[in-house]
Amino acid sequence: MAEKKRSGEETLYHVTAAEGRIRALAARTTSVVEEARWRHGLYPTATAALGRALTGAALLAASLKGKEKLMVEIVGDGPLGRIVAEADAAGAVRGYVSHPRVHLPLNSAGKLDVAKAVGKGTLYVTKDLGLKEPYRGMVPIVSGEIAEDLAYYLNASEQTPSACILGVLVDADNSVRASGGLLIQLMPGALEDEELIQRLERGIQEMPALSRAIDEGSLPIELLFDLLDGLEPKVVHQRPLAFQCSCSKERFSRGLIALGKEELEAIVESQGGAELVCHFCGEKYDVSEDELRSLIAELTNPPH
Numbered sequence: 138m139a140e141k142k143r144s145g146e147e148t149l150y151h152v153t154a155a156e157g158r159i160r161a162l163a164a165r166t167t168s169v170v171e172e173a174r175w176r177h178g179l180y181p182t183a184t185a186a187l188g189r190a191l192t193g194a195a196l197l198a199a200s201l202k203g204k205e206k207l208m209v210e211i212v213g214d215g216p217l218g219r220i221v222a223e224a225d226a227a228g229a230v231r232g233y234v235s236h237p238r239v240h241l242p243l244n245s246a247g248k249l250d251v252a253k254a255v256g257k258g259t260l261y262v263t264k265d266l267g268l269k270e271p272y273r274g275m276v277p278i279v280s281g282e283i284a285e286d287l288a289y290y291l292n293a294s295e296q297t298p299s300a301c302i303l304g305v306l307v308d309a310d311n312s313v314r315a316s317g318g319l320l321i322q323l324m325p326g327a328l329e330d331e332e333l334i335q336r337l338e339r340g341i342q343e344m345p346a347l348s349r350a351i352d353e354g355s356l357p358i359e360l361l362f363d364l365l366d367g368l369e370p371k372v373v374h375q376r377p378l379a380f381q382c383s384c385s386k387e388r389f390s391r392g393l394i395a396l397g398k399e400e401l402e403a404i405v406e407s408q409g410g411a412e413l414v415c416h417f418c419g420e421k422y423d424v425s426e427d428e429l430r431s432l433i434a435e436l437t438n439p440p441h
């Protein structure tokens with residue numbers, strides 16, 4: 138099948154430092170999040186929430202290979218409903234929120250109130266590593282700001298002490314001005330090094346606000362190298378990132394067949410054709426009455 142066009146690619150960097158005792162990831166995701174924004178018609182608070190989740194999923198997926206993929210699901214009791222973000226080893230990122238038209242008053246810090254829009258609930262990370270059963274980990278939502286929640290997940294569920302920084306800056310016209318993320322992880326051997334840990338904590342606290350810095354022209358990888366200055370940071374791997382969905386009309390047609398003959402006949406009778414919408418990317422597919430009839434024919438007279 139023809140590769141779908143990937144517009145506005147960004148880059149994910151995988152870095153090691155301090156003789157491999159630090160693993161770190163950095164990505165600007167401005168074009169990825171802007172594409173999610175216009176595809177789903179997101180309002181600003183929803184843009185910030187889904188943008189952080191998409192960026193976080195891309196960072197978590199950095200270690201995946203081949204056909205492996207990963208899904209971050211944040212199921213809170215706030216107005217956004219469910220947030221779903223998926224990323225794969227090729228750098229394809231896609232996702233959605235149940236309720237895209239959510240915008241709340243700014244919080245006391247003057248920022249988009251993602252925590253309130255998410256609410257309390259559970260964060261799930263599902264990794265499809267091509268094994269029989271996907272791996273699924275879950276933690277309670279501890280802050281709702283998403284970066285803290287992903288760091289909590291990595292600490293609690295994968296036993297990897299991690300700091301996560303995610304930022305999305307939304308413009309006055311609701312488009313995405315800047316978005317990106319950093320993930321800094323302590324590998325075995327770093328845990329006993331109090332000085333190293335304190336140094337990193339201080340550096341992270343003193344770091345400029347990520348989305349503002351990106352908006353002013355800095356790249357997350359540059360901020361990461363500043364943070365790790367003196368610890369010999371090295372880029373070990375990089376991969377392109379883009380908003381990209383695996384849906385197609387053919388896949389949706391296969392899905393329709395699963396409805397069965399009676400159900401398809403009922404659709405033809407009540408509405409003629411059908412319009413199908415992909416949850417992940419908002420793409421619409423029109424299936425005509427003729428196409429539905431040929432699916433019904435396929436069910437009536439299977440090819441074998």
Ligand SMILES: [Zn+2]
Nearest residue numbers: 382384415418
């Ligand atoms: Zn799609």
